[in-house]
Amino acid sequence: xxxxxxxxxxxxxxxxxxxxxxxxxxxxxxxxxxxxxxxxxxxxxxxxxxxxxxxxxxxxxxxxxxxxxxxxxxxxxxxxxxxxxxxxxxxxxxxxxxxxxxxxxxxxxxxxxxxxxxxxxxxxxxxxxxxxxxxxxxxxxxxxxxxxxxxxxxxxxxxxxxxxxxxxxxxxxxxxxxxxxxxxxxxxxxxxxxxxxxxxxxxxxxxxxxxxxxxxxxxxxxxxxxxxxxxxxxxxxxxxxxxxxxxxxxxxxxxxxxxxxxxxxxxxxxxxxxxxxxxxxxxxxxxxxxxxxxxxxxxxxxxxxxxxxxxxxxxxxxxxxxxxxxxxxxxxxxxxxxxxxxxxxxxxxxxxxxxxxxxxxxxxxxxxxxxxxxxxxxxxxxxxxxxxxxxxxxxxxxxxxxxxxxxxxxxxxxxxxxxxxxxxxxxxxxxxxxxxxxxxxxxxxxxxxxxxxxxxxxxxxxxxxxxxxxxxxxxxxxxxxxxxxxxxxx
RNA sequence: GGUCUCGUGGCCGAGUGGCUAGGCAGUGGUCUGCAAAACCAUCUACAUCAGUUCGAAUCUGAUCGAGACCUCCA
Numbered sequence: 001x002x003x004x005x006x007x008x009x010x011x012x013x014x015x016x017x018x019x020x021x022x023x024x025x026x027x028x029x030x031x032x033x034x035x036x037x038x039x040x041x042x043x044x045x046x047x048x049x050x051x052x053x054x055x056x057x058x059x060x061x062x063x064x065x066x067x068x069x070x071x072x073x074x075x076x077x078x079x080x081x082x083x084x085x086x087x088x089x090x091x092x093x094x095x096x097x098x099x100x101x102x103x104x105x106x107x108x109x110x111x112x113x114x115x116x117x118x119x120x121x122x123x124x125x126x127x128x129x130x131x132x133x134x135x136x137x138x139x140x141x142x143x144x145x146x147x148x149x150x151x152x153x154x155x156x157x158x159x160x161x162x163x164x165x166x167x168x169x170x171x172x173x174x175x176x177x178x179x180x181x182x183x184x185x186x187x188x189x190x191x192x193x194x195x196x197x198x199x200x201x202x203x204x205x206x207x208x209x210x211x212x213x214x215x216x217x218x219x220x221x222x223x224x225x226x227x228x229x230x231x232x233x234x235x236x237x238x239x240x241x242x243x244x245x246x247x248x249x250x251x252x253x254x255x256x257x258x259x260x261x262x263x264x265x266x267x268x269x270x271x272x273x274x275x276x277x278x279x280x281x282x283x284x285x286x287x288x289x290x291x292x293x294x295x296x297x298x299x300x301x302x303x304x305x306x307x308x309x310x311x312x313x314x315x316x317x318x319x320x321x322x323x324x325x326x327x328x329x330x331x332x333x334x335x336x337x338x339x340x341x342x343x344x345x346x347x348x349x350x351x352x353x354x355x356x357x358x359x360x361x362x363x364x365x366x367x368x369x370x371x372x373x374x375x376x377x378x379x380x381x382x383x384x385x386x387x388x389x390x391x392x393x394x395x396x397x398x399x400x401x402x403x404x405x406x407x408x409x410x411x412x413x414x415x416x417x418x419x420x421x422x423x424x425x426x427x428x429x430x431x432x433x434x435x436x437x438x439x440x441x442x443x444x445x446x447x448x449x450x451x452x453x454x455x456x457x458x459x460x461x462x463x464x465x466x467x468x469x470x471x472x473x474x475x476x477x478x479x480x481x482x483x484x485x486x487x488x489x490x
Numbered sequence: 491g492g493u494c495u496c497g498u499g500g501c502c503g504a505g506u507g508g509c510u511a512g513g514c515a516g517u518g519g520u521c522u523g524c525a526a527a528a529c530c531a532u533c534u535a536c537a538u539c540a541g542u543u544c545g546a547a548u549c550u551g552a553u554c555g556a557g558a559c560c561u562c563c564a
Binding site for chain 1: 491492493494495496501502503504505511512513514515521522523524525526527528529530556557558559560561562563564
């Protein structure tokens with residue numbers, strides 16, 4: 001099998017992926033701050049890494065996939081009086097911060113489950129790692145790269161930059177940062193605006209508070225990822241992922257903290273998933289320009305003309321490369337839905353195909369290789385999907401009798417499609433989950449098909465059309481072919 | 491204002507110095523009692539201008555336009 005190449009944000013190049021430990025991969029992905037429902041943009045990022053995780057697993061790697069839950073420390077802004085997002089929500093709703101965390105963590109998991117996500121190996125929380133975070137702050141203070149002011153501790157970015165390169169990931173120069181930093185009110189505690197908080201003093205009214213050597217307070221946002229990635233994946237690990245918008249300053253700060261604390265660059269391959277836009281603008285909670293996953297299922301949104309299945313949405317998202325901006329629109333989703341249904345339908349047809357002695361001009365081995373080549377080239381799911389459609393066409397040709405397939409190749413198509421459609425892309429198999437009702441429904445529809453066929457033989461087209469049209473209205477579509485009639489349920 | 495990315499046919503989206511992904515929509519055909527589905531064929535492209543090259547949508551420069559980050563954000 002060929003090598004896997006991944007685009008590394010740190011070098012801005014596609015690089016051959018070689019894990020630290022042969023056969024094992026450590027991957028950390030920045031998870032959500034659980035202060036509100038995840039929107040579709042959030043889902044896209046996590047889906048990108050779900051696909052990465054799935055493909056690495058398929059390649060046979062033992063992957064430790066860590067995706068955190070931020071349940072403390074994420075401030076509204078960087079000013080001294082910046083409010084913790086969770087605490088703010090708790091104030092507003094007059095409930096405990098941990099009730100906020102619980103509510104939206106559950107929502108997060110429910111949403112991802114509907115989109116058929118695999119569960120990460122570890123899903124640690126910031127509040128569960130306060131001790132580890134305090135230990136890191138101590139080390140950074142000891143090494144002289146942080147300073148304490150009024151019960152808060154800040155990372156000294158300018159000092160760090162003397163020996164290291166702050167901005168190496170996002171391609172920024174410290175001089176530009178200094179020059180361009182907007183002055184915010186209430187930043188008096190910091191020596192420089194570029195410095196970032198490792199620990200913040202908690203005001204008496206601040207409800208999220210922990211004791212520390214510097215007084216009662218709470219950890220800074222960037223710190224949790226360093227603490228948890230180091231704890232579970234080590235001082236140097238293979239892949240760190242997150243949304244493009246976290247590249248600066250969040251990931252830059254993570255690198256700085258780890259460099260000082262551990263003495264080396266923490267991550268070999270940085271991966272950044274691009275934004276999902278709506279009306280050409282980034283989907284963001286703060287601007288109100290977003291749609292929630294549930295809107296797809298109900299269809300009740302000004303942006304949607306109808307409801308869409310989770311599988312269809314998943315297909316829509318994976319039809320774009322994870323590093324490209326994807327613009328969401330109802331029309332694009334409608335087009336994807338048709339393509340998705342066509343793909344799924346062909347998988348169903350595949351089960352009914354008869355093999356013959358040999359396969360006519362379709363090279364299954366070469367096709368399979370093309371699928372792997374697509375994924376090995378920086379997880380190019382759109383190319384993979386294009387390849388899948390080439391076999392969809394072939395399947396339909398065999399069904400129509402214009403092509404033939406050998407038993408061996410039929411098995412190879414089936415196994416390869418199962419790998420890429422279900423294991424790698426994570427598209428749900430609508431054939432699965434069969435139950436007694438489904439079986440009975442099938443028998444019922446087949447009875448109607450038989451009745452319609454009889455009506456057609458008797459040229460009673462009024463009755464035959466009535467059966468077909470009324471079934472269609474229910475959402476059951478009949479498809480005639482030379483070999484008889486099959487049906488499809490939307 | 492600074493840094494970066496992008497601008498592909500009716501829509502969405504790959505790709506790349508010569509061999510014109512794919513899906514959806516359109517058109518013609520096969521099939522059908524009529525349809526639908528499927529299959530076959532087919533039409534729309536590479537923002538603009540200039541340069542490099544035997545050859546550029548792909549490289550370079552300029553222009554215009556869009557977006558991301560610089561402040562919380564997946």
